[in-house]
Every structure is written in structure tokens, then in C-alpha cells.
Amino acid sequence: MEWITSLFNGKVLAMLGAALAVLLAGTGSAKGLGIVGEMAAGLITEDSSKFGQALLLQALPGTQGIYGLLTAFVILNRIGVVGGAAVELTTATGFLFFVSALPIAIVGYFSAISQGRAAAAGIGIIAKHPEDLAKGIMFAAMVETYAVLALLASILMLFGINI
Numbered sequence: 700m701e702w703i704t705s706l707f708n709g710k711v712l713a714m715l716g717a718a719l720a721v722l723l724a725g726t727g728s729a730k731g732l733g734i735v736g737e738m739a740a741g742l743i744t745e746d747s748s749k750f751g752q753a754l755l756l757q758a759l760p761g762t763q764g765i766y767g768l769l770t771a772f773v774i775l776n777r778i779g780v781v782g783g784a785a786v787e788l789t790t791a792t793g794f795l796f797f798v799s800a801l802p803i804a805i806v807g808y809f810s811a812i813s814q815g816r817a818a819a820a821g822i823g824i825i826a827k828h829p830e831d832l833a834k835g836i837m838f839a840a841m842v843e844t845y846a847v848l849a850l851l852a853s854i855l856m857l858f859g860i861n862i
């Protein structure tokens with residue numbers, strides 16, 4: 700029973716939240732980037748002059764991974780693992796950090812994959828109408844809204860934790 704107590708102390712829970720934010724948002728970004736990359740590679744085999752436009756669309760699903768990393772950095776900074784003196788955390792406070800990472804972890808995962816699908820559809824737009832790149836970007840960028848909202852929720856919760 701003592702190992703459970705030591706495993707689920709405040710610092711471990713906070714670091715688990717940081718890891719989850721990076722892992723889930725990063726995995727979603729990797730999947731989204733892969734979806735767009737496959738579509739873009741098909742386009743480039745037909746018309747290599749559209750590489751720059753395709754690359755713009757492919758970059759979009761990568762932002763969720765960055766948001767997860769930003770959230771993890773804030774957590775690690777607040778608990779003193781990065782850039783400060785280590786802070787002793789109660790299990791309850793560690794759990795608050797863990798829960799604060801969940802919005803970007805979960806929404807980041809799903810929105811990156813959805814954004815990858817939308818950006819892949821944008822590749823279809825530029826295949827036939829390269830002048831309509833902005834329309835393809837807008838469709839994919841609409842999905843980004845929810846990742847930004849999740850990031851905002853996570854960050855606001857993190858800065859609301861008293862330590």
C-alpha cells in the first residue's frame with residue numbers, strides 16, 4: 700500500500716499530466732500530419748509545383764502538439780522541475796495539475812486528427828484550383844479554434860492553482 704502512496708504523490712500526478720498533454724496532443728498531431736502528408740505526396744507526384752501550398756496545409760495539424768508541449772512546460776515550470784526551485788505538492792494539488800492538462804491532451808488529440816482530415820481535403824482543393832488555397836486553409840483552421848480553446852482552458856486552470 701505504501702508504494703501506491705509514493706507513486707501517486709503530488710509531483711508524480713503533476714508530471715503525469717504534463718506527460719499526457721505532450722503524448723496525446725503530439726500523437727494527434729503526428730496522425731494529422733500523416734494524413735495530410737499522404738494526400739500531399741499524391742498531389743506532388745502529379746504536380747510538384749504545388750509543394751509549397753501543400754506544405755502550408757500539412758503544417759496546420761502540428762500546432763496541437765506544440766500546445767501540448769506548452770502546457771507541459773507551464774506545469775513543469777510551476778512545480779519547479781524546469782526553471783525554479785522544486786515545490787512540494789500535496790496529492791490533491793498534483794491531481795489539480797493532472798486535471799488541468801486534460802483539456803489540451805484530449806481535445807488536442809482529436810482536433811489534430813480532424814484538422815488533418817480537413818487539411819487533406821484542402822489538398823484536393825489545390826489539386827484542381829490552386830488559387831483557392833486560402834479556402835482550404837480556412838476549412839482546416841476552423842478546427843484549430845477548439846484546440847486553442849482547450850489550450851486556453853488548460854492554461855487558465857494551471858495558473859489558477861495555488862501552490
